[in-house]
Amino acid sequence: MPTTKVYVPRETTAVSVGAHEVALGIERHAQATGESVQIIRNGSWGASWLEPLVEVEVGGTRIAYGNVAPADVPTLFESGFLQGGEHPRRLGPTQGIPYLANQDRWSFLRCGAIDPGSVEDFKDHKGFTGFEKALAEGPEFVLEAVLKSGLRGRGGAAFPTGIKWRTVADAESDQKYITCNADEGDSGTFSDRILMEGDPMSLFEGMAIAGYAVGATKGYIYLRSEYPITYRILLEALDEVRDAGWLGRDIRGSGFDFDIDVHLGAGAYICGEETAMLESLEGKRGMIRYKPPLPAHEGLFGKPTVVNNVVTLASVPDIVNLGGEVYADYGVDQSKGTLAFQLAGNIKRGGLVEKAFGVTLRELIEDWGGGTASGRPVRAVQVGGPLGAYLTADQLDIPMDYEAFTAIGAIVGHGGIVVFDDTVDMAVQARFAMEFCAIESCGKCTPCRIGAVRGVEVIDRIVAGEDRELNLDLLAELCDTMEDASLCAMGGMTPFPVRSAVEHFPEDFGAGAGEERIHE
Amino acid sequence: MTAIPYSKDVASTIIAGHGARPEMLVQMLHEFIHHFEWIPEEAIRQLADELNLSRADVHGVVSFYHDFRTTPPGKRVIRICQAEACQAMGSAELVNHAESVLGMKMHESSEELTLEPVYCLGNCACSPSIMVDGDIFGRIDRQRFDEIVARREQRY
Numbered sequence A: 001m002p003t004t005k006v007y008v009p010r011e012t013t014a015v016s017v018g019a020h021e022v023a024l025g026i027e028r029h030a031q032a033t034g035e036s037v038q039i040i041r042n043g044s045w046g047a048s049w050l051e052p053l054v055e056v057e058v059g060g061t062r063i064a065y066g067n068v069a070p071a072d073v074p075t076l077f078e079s080g081f082l083q084g085g086e087h088p089r090r091l092g093p094t095q096g097i098p099y100l101a102n103q104d105r106w107s108f109l110r111c112g113a114i115d116p117g118s119v120e121d122f123k124d125h126k127g128f129t130g131f132e133k134a135l136a137e138g139p140e141f142v143l144e145a146v147l148k149s150g151l152r153g154r155g156g157a158a159f160p161t162g163i164k165w166r167t168v169a170d171a172e173s174d175q176k177y178i179t180c181n182a183d184e185g186d187s188g189t190f191s192d193r194i195l196m197e198g199d200p201m202s203l204f205e206g207m208a209i210a211g212y213a214v215g216a217t218k219g220y221i222y223l224r225s226e227y228p229i230t231y232r233i234l235l236e237a238l239d240e241v242r243d244a245g246w247l248g249r250d251i252r253g254s255g256f257d258f259d260i261d262v263h264l265g266a267g268a269y270i271c272g273e274e275t276a277m278l279e280s281l282e283g284k285r286g287m288i289r290y291k292p293p294l295p296a297h298e299g300l301f302g303k304p305t306v307v308n309n310v311v312t313l314a315s316v317p318d319i320v321n322l323g324g325e326v327y328a329d330y331g332v333d334q335s336k337g338t339l340a341f342q343l344a345g346n347i348k349r350g351g352l353v354e355k356a357f358g359v360t361l362r363e364l365i366e367d368w369g370g371g372t373a374s375g376r377p378v379r380a381v382q383v384g385g386p387l388g389a390y391l392t393a394d395q396l397d398i399p400m401d402y403e404a405f406t407a408i409g410a411i412v413g414h415g416g417i418v419v420f421d422d423t424v425d426m427a428v429q430a431r432f433a434m435e436f437c438a439i440e441s442c443g444k445c446t447p448c449r450i451g452a453v454r455g456v457e458v459i460d461r462i463v464a465g466e467d468r469e470l471n472l473d474l475l476a477e478l479c480d481t482m483e484d485a486s487l488c489a490m491g492g493m494t495p496f497p498v499r500s501a502v503e504h505f506p507e508d509f510g511a512g513a514g515e516e517r518i519h520e
Numbered sequence B: 001m002t003a004i005p006y007s008k009d010v011a012s013t014i015i016a017g018h019g020a021r022p023e024m025l026v027q028m029l030h031e032f033i034h035h036f037e038w039i040p041e042e043a044i045r046q047l048a049d050e051l052n053l054s055r056a057d058v059h060g061v062v063s064f065y066h067d068f069r070t071t072p073p074g075k076r077v078i079r080i081c082q083a084e085a086c087q088a089m090g091s092a093e094l095v096n097h098a099e100s101v102l103g104m105k106m107h108e109s110s111e112e113l114t115l116e117p118v119y120c121l122g123n124c125a126c127s128p129s130i131m132v133d134g135d136i137f138g139r140i141d142r143q144r145f146d147e148i149v150a151r152r153e154q155r156y
Helices: A012-016 A019-033 A070-078 A119-124 A129-137 A139-149 A161-170 A191-198 A200-214 A228-243 A274-281 A310-322 A324-328 A361-368 A402-407 A426-440 A446-463 A468-485 A489-493 A495-504 B008-017 B022-036 B041-051 B055-064 B091-102 B142-153
Strands: A004-007 A037-040 A054-058 A061-065 A090-093 A177-182 A218-223 A259-264 A305-309 A338-345 A351-356 A378-383 A390-392 A416-421 B076-081 B113-118 B130-132 B135-137
Touching: A012 A019, A012 A228, A012 B135, A019 A037, A019 A070, A119 A200, A119 A228, A129 A139, A129 A200, A129 A310, A139 A161, A139 A200, A139 A310, A139 A324, A161 A200, A161 A305, A177 A200, A177 A274, A177 A310, A191 A200, A191 A228, A191 A310, A191 A338, A200 A218, A200 A228, A200 A305, A200 A310, A218 A228, A218 A274, A228 A259, A259 B022, A274 A305, A305 A310, A310 A324, A338 A361, A351 A361, A361 A378, A361 A416, A378 A426, A378 A495, A390 A495, A426 A446, A426 A489, A426 A495, A446 A468, A446 A489, A468 A489, A468 A495, A489 A495, B008 B022, B008 B041, B022 B041, B022 B055, B041 B055, B076 B091, B076 B142, B091 B113, B091 B142, B130 B142
Parallel strands: A004 A037, A177 A218, A177 A305, A218 A259, A338 A416, B076 B113
Antiparallel strands: A004 A054, A054 A061, A061 A090, A338 A351, A378 A390, A378 A416, B076 B130, B130 B135
């Protein structure tokens, strides 16, 4: 009897809703019935709302079965799912699922498709071809390609990657470093995780290319500790890649040395700020550093350091491979390429949608997301994590574009989109923004450390109707101070969600008829 | 995982495993937590001695990070995500439910159980989420919460 390949994701979201139990159930059932199956623990395609998404390979096509529960396993076997048989859970070919079919996959091309622990599978899907081309063409070629691509940092700050790499390449030093910021702490974001769990080797490839381009031999991945499955997958994949000779000394006879260590964060949100991350990588408290000097000049252990987000680095191999111009063909204006948007919170079809910039927020929330999970109207949408502004249901036609968002006092950030229905109390959300800042502030600068605490108190007084006008003025002033005088984005951008909540939803802050006050 | 009481020998082995390099302190503390579940005062002294750091330096690092608890946790640790995506899906109601069925408040700890918040598990498309003894569970409603807690109870 031929062996049938069955894919069951080993990705955090799939596992969090029963993928391990489903995999075990399929294995046991196959043993009992004498059917031969090979279970591959792939990553997620990103359609999180369909997890656990089980696939069966039939005649070279993968047939998907969505939301499979352990209790479905017996009936799946009875319906002949190993031959692609009909079943209420059957969705048809994976490639035909509209949610996935209508995306612009660049960085997430292999996610879901491959076995994340297999170098062979990675190579069969054009893995390491970008690295090979880089080694053949030289560092200057890589730097030019990345610059031409218009790629900007996907962690949230959107700094042009090519300029950062050029700065590090031009710096004179006996040692340089590539650091990958995998401290994906923003609520509503999980694209780094999906990439690392589904296609970890593309990240290693991107880091190796970065190292080659700037003259660094050592890379670090700083991974948040809330991602235990990711940690295991990264370590296993690193072993495989080293064994295959794609990391280590004299890689593939090129004379280029490069290796990667994975370091765990320890539950501090601020360590997603690049200088705090560097401090943490040095084994210290995650206190942010003054800038300048920039990490590109004096970064890890005082050496020139590239700090890039996971998706940024994983976008590079194909930019080198296909040319920066091809990447720059996607997107709009200054927002070139694609972004992996993440639909989260109160949304019917949550998951990852990689699209060229320019897609509207409404298209993402309605066409992909299907509206709210509760079925109630959308009232507020927070884009870009806890430091991102809240938008209203009237603002959804805005295109996803860094500059368009900046123009309305909002951010695209890391592409996280958290949807709230009409039961949300925006004063509670504004208070939380301040409270979160107070909990997670590193404490180095006063506007953030003290301002956040005072912010919570002032919002409490406003909601209690205590000197409302006066306290709204005070809150506006406090927000200005935090924005202008904080050392980093934690204190500097906490005012974004607060101001937007006060401005767009004054009724939640006790504004009565005829006395609405909107603060600039 | 079963925790072991603090052991100077195990601690020394961990420190030596990282070449006794101070820049590995955060990673060493993770291994301490893995073995001992918490960081007692004697661990801070030993780390300071063996890494040639001041106790204040080590204490500063331990106290900075949420992961490095300095009191023993309960046998089970339940963390409920309280960040925005989970808020949008009723994490506040979930906390109320958890507090009432478990008979304890958030941030409280007993020999049996520790209940605490966590700010984002990266499982935001299937909110609300919880973490029980290091395992993440998504799409949590009251019923599923009760089932997961009951299943875990049987393990102890």
